[in-house]
Amino acid sequence: MSGTRDKILEAADDLFGQVGYDAATTREIAERCQVNKALIHYHFKNKEGLLASVLDRYYEKLAGTLQGALSGQESLRERMLRLVDTYMDFLSENRNFNRIVQREASGGKHMDRISEHMAPLFQLGTALIQGTYPSTRTGEMSATQLLVSFFGMAINYFTYNRLLEQLTGADPLSGDKLDMRKRHLRRMIEILVDVIEEQESQHVS
Amino acid sequence: MSGTRDKILEAADDLFGQVGYDAATTREIAERCQVNKALIHYHFKNKEGLLASVLDRYYEKLAGTLQGALSGQESLRERMLRLVDTYMDFLSENRNFNRIVQREASGGKHMDRISEHMAPLFQLGTALIQGTYPSTRTGEMSATQLLVSFFGMAINYFTYNRLLEQLTGADPLSGDKLDMRKRHLRRMIEILVDVIEEQESQHVS
Amino acid sequence: MSGTRDKILEAADDLFGQVGYDAATTREIAERCQVNKALIHYHFKNKEGLLASVLDRYYEKLAGTLQGALSGQESLRERMLRLVDTYMDFLSENRNFNRIVQREASGGKHMDRISEHMAPLFQLGTALIQGTYPSTRTGEMSATQLLVSFFGMAINYFTYNRLLEQLTGADPLSGDKLDMRKRHLRRMIEILVDVIEEQESQHVS
Amino acid sequence: MSGTRDKILEAADDLFGQVGYDAATTREIAERCQVNKALIHYHFKNKEGLLASVLDRYYEKLAGTLQGALSGQESLRERMLRLVDTYMDFLSENRNFNRIVQREASGGKHMDRISEHMAPLFQLGTALIQGTYPSTRTGEMSATQLLVSFFGMAINYFTYNRLLEQLTGADPLSGDKLDMRKRHLRRMIEILVDVIEEQESQHVS
DNA sequence: GATGAATGAGCGTTCATTCAT
DNA sequence: AATGAATGAACGCTCATTCAT
Numbered sequence: 001m002s003g004t005r006d007k008i009l010e011a012a013d014d015l016f017g018q019v020g021y022d023a024a025t026t027r028e029i030a031e032r033c034q035v036n037k038a039l040i041h042y043h044f045k046n047k048e049g050l051l052a053s054v055l056d057r058y059y060e061k062l063a064g065t066l067q068g069a070l071s072g073q074e075s076l077r078e079r080m081l082r083l084v085d086t087y088m089d090f091l092s093e094n095r096n097f098n099r100i101v102q103r104e105a106s107g108g109k110h111m112d113r114i115s116e117h118m119a120p121l122f123q124l125g126t127a128l129i130q131g132t133y134p135s136t137r138t139g140e141m142s143a144t145q146l147l148v149s150f151f152g153m154a155i156n157y158f159t160y161n162r163l164l165e166q167l168t169g170a171d172p173l174s175g176d177k178l179d180m181r182k183r184h185l186r187r188m189i190e191i192l193v194d195v196i197e198e199q200e201s202q203h204v205s
Numbered sequence: 206m207s208g209t210r211d212k213i214l215e216a217a218d219d220l221f222g223q224v225g226y227d228a229a230t231t232r233e234i235a236e237r238c239q240v241n242k243a244l245i246h247y248h249f250k251n252k253e254g255l256l257a258s259v260l261d262r263y264y265e266k267l268a269g270t271l272q273g274a275l276s277g278q279e280s281l282r283e284r285m286l287r288l289v290d291t292y293m294d295f296l297s298e299n300r301n302f303n304r305i306v307q308r309e310a311s312g313g314k315h316m317d318r319i320s321e322h323m324a325p326l327f328q329l330g331t332a333l334i335q336g337t338y339p340s341t342r343t344g345e346m347s348a349t350q351l352l353v354s355f356f357g358m359a360i361n362y363f364t365y366n367r368l369l370e371q372l373t374g375a376d377p378l379s380g381d382k383l384d385m386r387k388r389h390l391r392r393m394i395e396i397l398v399d400v401i402e403e404q405e406s407q408h409v410s
Numbered sequence: 411m412s413g414t415r416d417k418i419l420e421a422a423d424d425l426f427g428q429v430g431y432d433a434a435t436t437r438e439i440a441e442r443c444q445v446n447k448a449l450i451h452y453h454f455k456n457k458e459g460l461l462a463s464v465l466d467r468y469y470e471k472l473a474g475t476l477q478g479a480l481s482g483q484e485s486l487r488e489r490m491l492r493l494v495d496t497y498m499d500f501l502s503e504n505r506n507f508n509r510i511v512q513r514e515a516s517g518g519k520h521m522d523r524i525s526e527h528m529a530p531l532f533q534l535g536t537a538l539i540q541g542t543y544p545s546t547r548t549g550e551m552s553a554t555q556l557l558v559s560f561f562g563m564a565i566n567y568f569t570y571n572r573l574l575e576q577l578t579g580a581d582p583l584s585g586d587k588l589d590m591r592k593r594h595l596r597r598m599i600e601i602l603v604d605v606i607e608e609q610e611s612q613h614v615s
Numbered sequence: 616m617s618g619t620r621d622k623i624l625e626a627a628d629d630l631f632g633q634v635g636y637d638a639a640t641t642r643e644i645a646e647r648c649q650v651n652k653a654l655i656h657y658h659f660k661n662k663e664g665l666l667a668s669v670l671d672r673y674y675e676k677l678a679g680t681l682q683g684a685l686s687g688q689e690s691l692r693e694r695m696l697r698l699v700d701t702y703m704d705f706l707s708e709n710r711n712f713n714r715i716v717q718r719e720a721s722g723g724k725h726m727d728r729i730s731e732h733m734a735p736l737f738q739l740g741t742a743l744i745q746g747t748y749p750s751t752r753t754g755e756m757s758a759t760q761l762l763v764s765f766f767g768m769a770i771n772y773f774t775y776n777r778l779l780e781q782l783t784g785a786d787p788l789s790g791d792k793l794d795m796r797k798r799h800l801r802r803m804i805e806i807l808v809d810v811i812e813e814q815e816s817q818h819v820s
Numbered sequence: 821g822a823t824g825a826a827t828g829a830g831c832g833t834t835c836a837t838t839c840a841t
Numbered sequence: 842a843a844t845g846a847a848t849g850a851a852c853g854c855t856c857a858t859t860c861a862t
Contacts, residue, residue: 023227026837027834103308105364108228115367141389144369144372148365156353157357160310181350247824251853447832449848532782554782562768566767566771567763570763577734593755601810605806
């Protein structure tokens with residue numbers, strides 16, 4: 001049993017989340033989990049491999065979580081409402097995830113690795129929407145445009161939580177505030193699905 | 206004449222945008238603009254001071270741009286439609302801006318400086334919306350929630366443009382694609398303002 | 411085996427002695443002992459830590475040496491005569507010691523560390539003298555005044571040895587000249603102990 | 616009128632005294648006297664030239680002071696008593712002098728310059744003593760030995776004033792304490808001149 | 821005399837990584 | 842699986858000094 005590997009992963013996850021990949025040092029990671037510095041390279045080959053493992057772990061968890069939310073027999077509207085909740089919960093419970101991904105996705109050498117992880121999730125989403133609503137295949141309200149928007153709405157609440165905290169004086173990640181945000185996003189879903197369904201009826205005719 | 210200062214700013218802007226603040230080195234910045242390494246510290250005191258100057262320059266430009274878009278006698282709806290266009294153009298013409306800000310806003314030591322810059326812009330936005338639509342003072346469709354959402358929709362298109370490129374096979378930042386995104390966002394504005402105005406009429410009664 | 415640590419200490423000792431702490435560079439220390447520059451920081455954390463270790467080593471040696479000289483059953487006069495010899499031998503055999511200490515004791519950031527090392531030695535000396543000759547507790551011939559004087563007589567011969575060399579044309583640190591200096595200091599001891607014992611007899615009456 | 620030159624000298628004197636030649640930077644010297652950094656090189660050629668000027672100024676002052684004390688028709692004993700007072704006053708009024716000299720005399724590249732300054736003063740002293748007391752030409756109580764001793768007694772009180780302050784809890788450079796030290800040194804003169812005069816009478820016979 | 825900009829060398833320090841044990 | 846020592850490259854930064862104006 002290699003509890004060491006997990007301890008390193010945990011520490012790296014924390015430090016990457018707090019200061020970013022480049023500012024994080026193997027020395028501090030090793031110190032945080034009380035492990036010899038050289039062991040990081042023994043277990044993960046190098047610093048990049050460590051980040052890859054951290055990301056892999058997250059996307060594995062995320063894929064499972066989202067799949068669970070998307071499956072089922074309810075209407076797409078219902079499943080999307082559930083998805084938003086699930087995703088917000090995931091971001092809330094794994095705050096380092098968004099911190100790491102937002103940073104590395106904004107350019108730099110790890111951008112592609114993240115793209116690779118997200119592509120199948122994104123494609124699953126567009127396929128699902130387009131399957132139900134053919135009118136979303138193209139145009140200004142295409143599934144792609146909608147997904148990017150929803151993705152942005154969800155993620156940015158976490159990315160700029162410090163700004164929001166400063167502006168509102170309250171912790172945006174507390175249970176209350178997070179619930180309000182989830183209500184907002186569900187409302188957005190309702191509004192947009194209404195719009196799409198109306199557009200769909202015109203599209204068919 | 207202090208063209209040197211500007212040359213350094215330009216180079217730093219580029220490198221910060223490409224690899225991030227931490228991965229950027231003063232040595233490479235100096236090389237890129239053919240300037241002595243020590244001059245960076247002469248003109249900006251610090252690597253941190255250099256980032257601060259880069260950010261200041263952007264937020265100065267942005268504040269001017271947004272103010273121009275928000276002023277005028279048209280309805281708020283009109284002004285918001287114009288604002289979205291203006292903001293998207295700004296992000297398109299200053300692509301490093303989003304790269305730098307997204308990274309540094311996701312935690313780390315420069316988060317607060319960014320918050321300080323964005324706070325007044327954000328407050329201006331909420332004040333404007335709440336002034337016209339009192340029903341947006343609280344609740345799931347509050348001005349704050351709406352602003353975070355719009356901000357996220359706009360920004361994320363740029364943040365994940367590489368993912369979109371990979372998925373669609375086309376450059377999301379080309380004129381065509383960018384116009385489509387702007388149309389999407391304007392449509393979102395129309396939809397939401399409709400919703401708010403209806404909600405407003407009920408709120409008054 | 412940590413011979414590396416000692417090699418670094420030796421080289422640092424030499425260079426600090428020759429050019430002073432500030433003018434000494436870690437790079438040259440590393441070169442002198444054929445050791446990787448980074449190892450200095452691995453073993454001593456800091457350039458400051460390196461100086462601290464150099465000083466500690468000296469004061470440890472010195473404390474042992476002086477304790478050996480002061481112990482015994484002979485009269486204080488005898489022990490002081492022996493002490494002077496021992497101290498002069500120590501300074502002669504560890505010439506960098508005086509060079510380093512004189513420089514750093516003359517103000518600057520390491521002054522306090524040196525004071526801390528010397529304080530117990532100094533206090534031991536005064537206690538010993540005052541114990542034997544109560545009349546030296548205060549006044550112009552107090553133990554403190556006498557110790558400072560003797561300390562100065564001994565040290566300055568080394569500090570200004572280059573001046574003396576220039577004036578006399580001979581090496582003041584050669585065996586002959588050093589012996590003469592030791593005879594001078596012993597004679598000073600004899601003279602002053604005579605004075606103190608006479609003063610003591612008047613003091614008692 | 617070049618008040619600038621003097622302002623620089625003053626600032627350099629202070630900083631050299633506080634942190635030493637190597638740790639002092641031209642930038643801080645320039646800042647302290649509100650003068651452009653480049654002007655230091657205009658007025659003093661380089662940093663070494665600045666130290667040379669600082670030292671020259673001191674030794675000029677010192678030579679005048681000592682000459683005044685040594686001249687006169689009184690006995691050598693009287694003149695030496697006066698000299699000790701004068702010298703201690705000089706050290707007290709020019710505390711940076713001793714700080715700078717002790718540091719640079721302890722090895723390093725400025726040692727020789729200091730030796731050159733001190734040699735004539737030292738030779739004057741030995742000539743004077745040997746002229747009056749021929750028995751001090753050689754031996755353990757030679758004029759040279761005596762001068763080194765007195766020099767050391769005087770100087771070391773200032774060099775180790777911080778240690779003394781820590782040990783006694785009082786400022787050794789206050790008027791009271793300084794007077795006591797001067798009394799001690801005068802007493803030492805009396806004692807030693809007595810010894811020499813006795814030795815002299817035996818030497819003649 | 822005085823200044824702001826510029827320079828090249830070098831500073832102490834830290835990095836990810838390797839290696840022998 | 843684990844460790845302490847070692848490595849070479851590079852880091853941000855500061856230095857004394859120069860130069861054109």
